[in-house]
Amino acid sequence: MSELVRFGVSLEEGLLRRFDDLIHRRKYTNRSEALRDMIRQELLKQDWEEGGEVAGAITYIYDHHTRELLSRIIDIQHDSQDVIISTQHIHLDHHNCLEIVAVRGRVKKVLQLSDSLRAIKGVRHCALSMTGTAEETLR
Ligand code: NI
Numbered sequence: 001m002s003e004l005v006r007f008g009v010s011l012e013e014g015l016l017r018r019f020d021d022l023i024h025r026r027k028y029t030n031r032s033e034a035l036r037d038m039i040r041q042e043l044l045k046q047d048w049e050e051g052g053e054v055a056g057a058i059t060y061i062y063d064h065h066t067r068e069l070l071s072r073i074i075d076i077q078h079d080s081q082d083v084i085i086s087t088q089h090i091h092l093d094h095h096n097c098l099e100i101v102a103v104r105g106r107v108k109k110v111l112q113l114s115d116s117l118r119a120i121k122g123v124r125h126c127a128l129s130m131t132g133t134a135e136e137t138l139r
Contacts, residue, residue, distance in 0.1 A: 009035075044132040048107045055104040056130030058114045063095045066122035073120060077101070080113040104133065 011019070023034035048054065062069055077084060083105035090098040101117075103110050110130060118126035 043134075047132050047134055051106060051108055053105060053133045054107045054110055054130040055133050056102075056110065056128060058101040058103060058110075058117060058126065058128050059098065060117060060126035061092070061096055061098050061124045062120075062122050064097050065095060069120065069122045073099075073117065073123070076113070076116045076120070080109070080116075083109045083113060103130075 019031070019034075023031065026034070028034040028037075062073070064070060077087060083103050085102040085104055087102075088100040090100075092098050101113075103113065107130075110128070114126065114128040117123055
């Protein structure tokens, strides 16, 4: 881990009060940790805008009785095998399946995969959660 550096920040009182309210609601115990997370988040956004690499998961639910749905999902997954690390399939009940697709790759390709899965008729609650893979955003 790299060395910690301290620096001072000057803020208007009202802005600081709102910041403290916000971090209290988000359960942070101190300003430093909140600020670190916010900086990491902004760095991630910049990486994504520049097409950086991400890792994450796409989760969705579908009714496996829906006609041709399974073959559409499998076709799309095979076309994206360069970004898919693994797929976990959970039989939720008689009708519904939950799939968790672990992904890693260029943000553009991960977004394309997530959009393609979401757009399939019968796929519900499709959500993409991702983080950067650059070392400075993981620390
Ligand atoms: Ni199933």
